Amino acid sequence: MPVDSDKNSPDKNSPDGALDELAALSHPGSLLSPTGEIVAPYDLEVTGAPASGFRPLSTAPGILHANTAAFAADYAAHRTVHVINGMGVTLGDSIIGLTALFAIRKRHPSIDITLYRPARAPRYVQRLYELAAPMIGTVRDLPATLDSLAHDDPKIDMGNHLFWPAFAAWPMIDFFLWALGMSAADIPAAEKRNAWLAGLPLPRRPETHDDYVLFCPSASTPVRSIPAPMRARLVERLWERFALPVKGFGPVDHPRYTDVTPLSPDTADFLAWVKHARYLMTSDTAALHIAAGFDVPATAFFTTIAADLRARDYVHCHALNVALPGLQGIHASARTADLAALERAYERLLADKTRLFREDDRL
Structure with a gap:
């Protein structure tokens, strides 16, 4: 082509x-x-x-x-x-x-x-x-x-x-x-499905480490990230669904959430956090690709690119297209109008409590 x-x-x-x-x-x-x-x-x-x-x-x-x-x-x-x-x-x-x-x-x-x-x-x-x-x-x-x-x-x-x-x-x-x-x-x-990731030398999960679900809300650009005002609400949904502590990357004001960014100084650490999670919620496709490699079930949000272009082969992924008319195909944006549209789209998504998880996404 x-x-x-x-x-x-x-x-x-x-x-x-x-x-x-x-x-x-x-x-x-x-x-x-x-x-x-x-x-x-x-x-x-x-x-x-x-x-x-x-x-x-x-x-x-x-x-x-x-x-x-x-x-x-x-x-x-x-x-x-x-x-x-x-x-x-x-x-x-x-x-x-x-x-x-x-x-x-x-x-x-x-x-x-x-x-x-x-x-x-x-x-x-x-x-x-x-x-x-x-x-x-x-x-x-x-x-x-x-x-x-x-x-x-x-x-x-x-x-x-x-x-x-x-x-x-x-x-x-x-x-x-x-x-x-x-x-x-x-x-x-x-x-x-990136199964080769299982062959990488990664940090072992400490035996004292509790089970957790992982929240990765930040993508490479704001228009593909989960809006900050929605993050605590999504953490609450994760807690309601799985009754497990929520770990993640970046600050979120929620009593069940812990920011593990300081505990992930290296790419190998990031890979290990995804590997050992019981469930992943993310707008970061890198985290999703890692989860697929380790058969970690996930909810993944897609805004300016269609889910099938990134998650088609991931059998354990519940891929959600967050509708943003007029912004399809753009690789990056931090424009105020685009981010306002993004927040409205997530509001509509969260209003439907049946959409965030598949029925069989229970641990």
Whole structure:
């Protein structure tokens, strides 16, 4: 599914196909510097480095880039594959992208996967790759020289996937499998539930730790988060339903709630809190993806993206679409009008006491 957008096209005034500043940062793919280095647009953006003069990496010989031309990867014919600029700079995207890599590894256990990452990605996201690397292969920071990647090895560009049209239109796991040259239809739903997370070295649950349900109300942007005025009411609903203490991330004024943020200094700790929960309520898709990997039942709220695009394969998830007409598909917003609409939508949701849980969601 190629991109049809002038802003993502090489500068027509540039004889070497170089991108201008804006096009480089929003280009749906990785970049190639004038000196032959593969660069993540994200790294240029967060460092404020000049972004003009770079070419799309996909124009280099031997680069596989599904957004330009879909392909079917012949993994059986190779011992090494280079996955460039995968799998994004958020925790949720990274979990799903790694699930796609594990699908490859299951079918081709001898293949060596070398994953090249944006060096400036948030530390808590990079930590996930450190935990997963022993099971996946090799994780390296960008930039890397194009010449350092063996000529005959598959080189798959996954860069800046947020700007690929298919990313907003398909279930995320299907998108990542397609971008890696795999057929999503050939992968069973059970392999799309992030079960590889169970193999990570995580903190053990202390024997003295009581059972709890977990509340994760904050997403990556306010318009996808649970409004602050609704949080205590939802904690009360959790207590009424399960009669268990409610742990969570961020302050909530409720006598049955404990903020465990200080007890979760590392990504491994966050994963462990989700793993050991009896139930999860969340608007944070990263927490939901983790819960799916550990078979933790969950209620998940979706606002500007359809639930099926993120939770289709999660059999233990009660996914709720919080209707926000006119805001579908936006990735971020903190506008006053949008947040007011969000609060009204949650008011309508909470007015129906039958919607928050499935009948069989009882511990």
